[in-house]
Amino acid sequence: MQPTPSRAPRPAQFVPRAIEPTDEQRAIQTATENTLIVQANAGAAKTTTLALRMAESWSRGVSPQDCLALTYTGEARQALASALSHLGVPAAVVRQFRIDTFESFAQSVLRPLDGAVVPARPNAEDLKPLVWQAIEQVAGNEDERWRDALQIPTLGDDAAVEEFLKLCLNLKGRMALEMSGHEGAVTPEYAESLGVSYTQLKVFKVYERLRRGGHPDHPVFRGPMDAVHDLACLIRSEGLPPSLVSWPWRARLVMVDEMHDMNQAMHEVLMKLLEGNRFFCGVGDADQVIHSAAGAEPRFLADAIERDSHRRIARYPLTASFRFDAGLAKWVRRFKGKACSSASPHATVLAIHSCAEAGPDSGEARLVADIRAWKAARKKLSSFAVLLRHPHQSVALENALLAAEIPYTPSGLQSYLMRPEILLVRGLLAVAADRFTSMDDATTRRKVVEAFVFFCSVNIQADGHEHLSQGELLQRAVDAVTDNPLILASFFENQVLRGVDAALARRLRAAVQVAQRETGPGMLTKVLDALRMDLLAASVFVEKARREEVRGNLQGLMASAERFSTPAEFFQSLNDAEVRQRQLKSSPGVVLAHLVSVKGLEFDHVALPYLEQGEFPSATGQPWEEDNLFYVGITRARKFLSLYAHRDRPSPFVARLG
Numbered sequence: 001m002q003p004t005p006s007r008a009p010r011p012a013q014f015v016p017r018a019i020e021p022t023d024e025q026r027a028i029q030t031a032t033e034n035t036l037i038v039q040a041n042a043g044a045a046k047t048t049t050l051a052l053r054m055a056e057s058w059s060r061g062v063s064p065q066d067c068l069a070l071t072y073t074g075e076a077r078q079a080l081a082s083a084l085s086h087l088g089v090p091a092a093v094v095r096q097f098r099i100d101t102f103e104s105f106a107q108s109v110l111r112p113l114d115g116a117v118v119p120a121r122p123n124a125e126d127l128k129p130l131v132w133q134a135i136e137q138v139a140g141n142e143d144e145r146w147r148d149a150l151q152i153p154t155l156g157d158d159a160a161v162e163e164f165l166k167l168c169l170n171l172k173g174r175m176a177l178e179m180s181g182h183e184g185a186v187t188p189e190y191a192e193s194l195g196v197s198y199t200q201l202k203v204f205k206v207y208e209r210l211r212r213g214g215h216p217d218h219p220v221f222r223g224p225m226d227a228v229h230d231l232a233c234l235i236r237s238e239g240l241p242p243s244l245v246s247w248p249w250r251a252r253l254v255m256v257d258e259m260h261d262m263n264q265a266m267h268e269v270l271m272k273l274l275e276g277n278r279f280f281c282g283v284g285d286a287d288q289v290i291h292s293a294a295g296a297e298p299r300f301l302a303d304a305i306e307r308d309s310h311r312r313i314a315r316y317p318l319t320a321s322f323r324f325d326a327g328l329a330k331w332v333r334r335f336k337g338k339a340c341s342s343a344s345p346h347a348t349v350l351a352i353h354s355c356a357e358a359g360p361d362s363g364e365a366r367l368v369a370d371i372r373a374w375k376a377a378r379k380k381l382s383s384f385a386v387l388l389r390h391p392h393q394s395v396a397l398e399n400a401l402l403a404a405e406i407p408y409t410p411s412g413l414q415s416y417l418m419r420p421e422i423l424l425v426r427g428l429l430a431v432a433a434d435r436f437t438s439m440d441d442a443t444t445r446r447k448v449v450e451a452f453v454f455f456c457s458v459n460i461q462a463d464g465h466e467h468l469s470q471g472e473l474l475q476r477a478v479d480a481v482t483d484n485p486l487i488l489a490s491f492f493e494n495q496v497l498r499g500v501d502a503a504l505a506r507r508l509r510a511a512v513q514v515a516q517r518e519t520g521p522g523m524l525t526k527v528l529d530a531l532r533m534d535l536l537a538a539s540v541f542v543e544k545a546r547r548e549e550v551r552g553n554l555q556g557l558m559a560s561a562e563r564f565s566t567p568a569e570f571f572q573s574l575n576d577a578e579v580r581q582r583q584l585k586s587s588p589g590v591v592l593a594h595l596v597s598v599k600g601l602e603f604d605h606v607a608l609p610y611l612e613q614g615e616f617p618s619a620t621g622q623p624w625e626e627d628n629l630f631y632v633g634i635t636r637a638r639k640f641l642s643l644y645a646h647r648d649r650p651s652p653f654v655a656r657l658g
C-alpha cells in the first residue's frame with residue numbers, strides 16, 4: 001500500500017528514552033491528519049509507534065484519561081502499556097491512559113445499563129445447558145411453520161452444540177443478522193442467505209432471547225465477546241443514552257492496536273467512538289489474522305473506516321523490522337511471499353534442529369540443552385520463550401524441564417498437572433492408593449475433588465440436609481474432602497459412585513481396581529482404558545479441539561507413567577513434580593506459552609518445538625490461519641530462533657523457509 005502522508009510535519013515534543021525514532025516513526029508521532037492507519041510487518045514498531053503517538057499527545061497537554069486505546073487480547077493491552085513505559089512515560093501517567101480490550105471496554109460501558117453485574121461464561125461447557133434449552137424450545141414449538149426444514153440434533157450430540165457455539169461467535173462478530181437488514185419472519189431462505197441452516201438460525205434466535213433474559217438490556221450472562229456484540233447492537237438500535245457516564249464522551253484520541261483482529265461488532269463500536277472528529281490511529285498486520293472464527297477480517301484495516309465514516313485515511317509506512325535481523329526477514333519473505341526488511345542493530349541466530357522421537361536427540365532433550373546453554377551464558381530465563389501450537393504438547397516438555405530443574409512460567413495455558421482431566425486421573429490414583437494425604441497442597445486437593453464433580457456430574461445426597469441446594473451441598477462436600485483428605489475414599493464410594501449412572505460407576509470402579517492391581521509397562525493405559533476417558537471427555541467437553549487436547553494430555557501422561565513400576569509410585573511422582581514446580585517458581589523461569597497468546601510480545605530467544613506433520617499446521621485449523629500462526633511464532637524472536645522439527649515427519653512449514 002502506498003504511503004499517503006500529506007501535510008508538513010510539525011516538530012515533535014516528546015523525546016523518547018530508550019529509542020531514537022526513525023523518520024517514519026516521527027512522521028506518525030507528529031502527523032496532523034485525524035485518521036491514521038499503519039499496516040506493517042511484525043516487529044516493525046507498530047505498538048511502539050502507537051505508544052509514541054500517545055506520549056506525544058500527552059506532551060502536548062492532552063490528558064491521558066482522554067486517550068482510549070483498545071486491543072483484542074489482554075496480552076496486547078499489556079504490551080502497549082509496556083511500550084509506553086519503555087519510551088520513558090512515567091508509570092503514574094501510563095496508569096492513567098485508558099488501555100483496554102474491546103470486550104472489557106464494552107463490559108464497562110454496559111455496566112450501568114445492565115443494573116446487576118452480568119456474569120461472564122467464557123467456557124463452552126457453561127453455555128451448553130442453555131443451548132440445549134434453546135434446541136428443545138425450537139423442537140417443541142407447535143406453531144413451527146417450516147417443520148420439514150428442521151433438523152433437530154439428538155440429545156447429547158455435543159458436536160452440534162460445538163458447531164452452534166462457533167457459529168454464534170461468528171454471527172455475532174460479523175453482526176450477520178443486523179447487517180442483513182432482514183425484517184420479519186425467519187425463513188429457510190433467510191437462513192441460507194446467512195450461510196447457516198434453518199435449524200441453527202432458529203436455535204440462535206431462541207438462545208439469544210434466553211441469554212438476554214427476554215429483555216434486550218438485562219442479559220442473564222455473557223459468553224465470549226458478547227459484550228462487544230451487545231454494545232454494537234445497542235449503538236445500532238436505540239443509540240447510547242447521552243447521560244451514559246461510562247461512555248468516553250470526552251475522549252480526544254482513539255487508538256487501536258492489532259487492528260487486524262477487528263470484526264464488524266468491534267468496528268461498529270469504533271465508528272461510534274470516532275464521532276465528533278476525534279483523532280484516530282490504528283495499527284495492524286493483515287498477516288496476523290488468527291481470529292477469523294470470531295469474524296476478524298483484514299478489511300477493517302483496509303477501507304472499512306473510510307467507507308463507513310467518510311474520514312479520509314492517511315496511511316503511514318513502517319518499513320523495516322527492528323526486532324529481528326535480515327536473515328529472519330528473508331525467512332518471512334519466503335514463507336509469506338511478502339516484502340520484509342530489517343533495521344535491527346542485533347543479529348538473529350537461526351537454527352533448525354532435526355529431532356528424534358525420543359532419547360538424547362529428542363525435541364525435549366535438545367530444547368533442555370539449549371536452555372541450559374542460555375542459563376550458562378548468564379542470560380535471563382524469562383527472555384527464553386517456548387511457543388506451543390497445542391497445550392497438550394507441554395506434558396513431555398514440563399516433565400523434561402522439571403527433571404532438569406529448569407523453572408518455567410506457563411502463559412496462555414495451565415500446567416498439565418492442573419488440567420481437569422489430569423486432576424481426575426490423579427484423584428482416581430489417590431483413591432486406588434488411598435494416599436490423598438500425600439497431596440499436600442490444599443488448593444490442588446480442592447481441584448481434584450472439583451474434577452470429580454465436573455466429570456461425574458456428582459449429585460450430593462445428604463440425609464437431614466434436604467433444605468440445602470445442590471450447589472450448597474456440593475460446596476460443603478468439596479470443603480470437607482479438601483480439609484480432610486482421609487475421607488476421599490468414602491466421598492468416592494458414597495457420593496461419586498452413588499451419584500452417577502450405573503455404566504459410569506462401573507467404569508470408575510474398574511479404573512480404581514485396575515490401578516490397584518496393575519504394575520509395569522502399560523499400567524496407566526489399562527487404567528484409562530477401563531475408565532473409557534474418551535466417553536467421559538465427550539460427555540463434558542463440547543469442542544472437538546478440547547476433546548483432542550484431553551486425548552493429547554492423557555497420551556503424554558501415559559508416556560510419563562512408563563518410567564514407573566506401580567500406579568502408586570506414579571501418583572507420588574506427580575505430587576513430587578508439583579512440589580518441585582512450586583519450589584522452582586521462586587526464580588523467574590522460561591516462558592512456556594500457547595502460541596495464540598503471544599501476539600504483540602517478543603523474546604530474545606524463541607523456541608518452536610514439535611514441528612511435525614499433523615501437529616503444525618494443525619489438521620483442525622484453517623490452512624491460511626495456521627500459516628499466520630507460524631508467522632506470528634517465528635517473528636516473536638529477537639536474537640535467537642530455534643526450530644525443532646521431527647526428523648522423519650517434519651512440518652511442511654520448515655521446507656517453506658527455504
Ligand SMILES: Nc1ncnc2c1ncn2[C@@H]1O[C@H](COP(=O)(O)OP(=O)(O)OP(=O)(O)O)[C@@H](O)[C@H]1O
Nearest residue numbers: 019020021022042043044045046047048322323600
Ligand atoms: N526506533 C527504534 N529503534 C530501535 N528499536 C526500536 C525502535 N522502534 C521500536 N523498536 C523496537 O522494535 C521492537 C518491535 O517493536 P514493536 O513491538 O512495537 O513492533 P510491532 O510492529 O508492534 O510488532 P508485532 O507486529 O509483533 O506486534 C521492540 O523491541 C521495540 O522496542
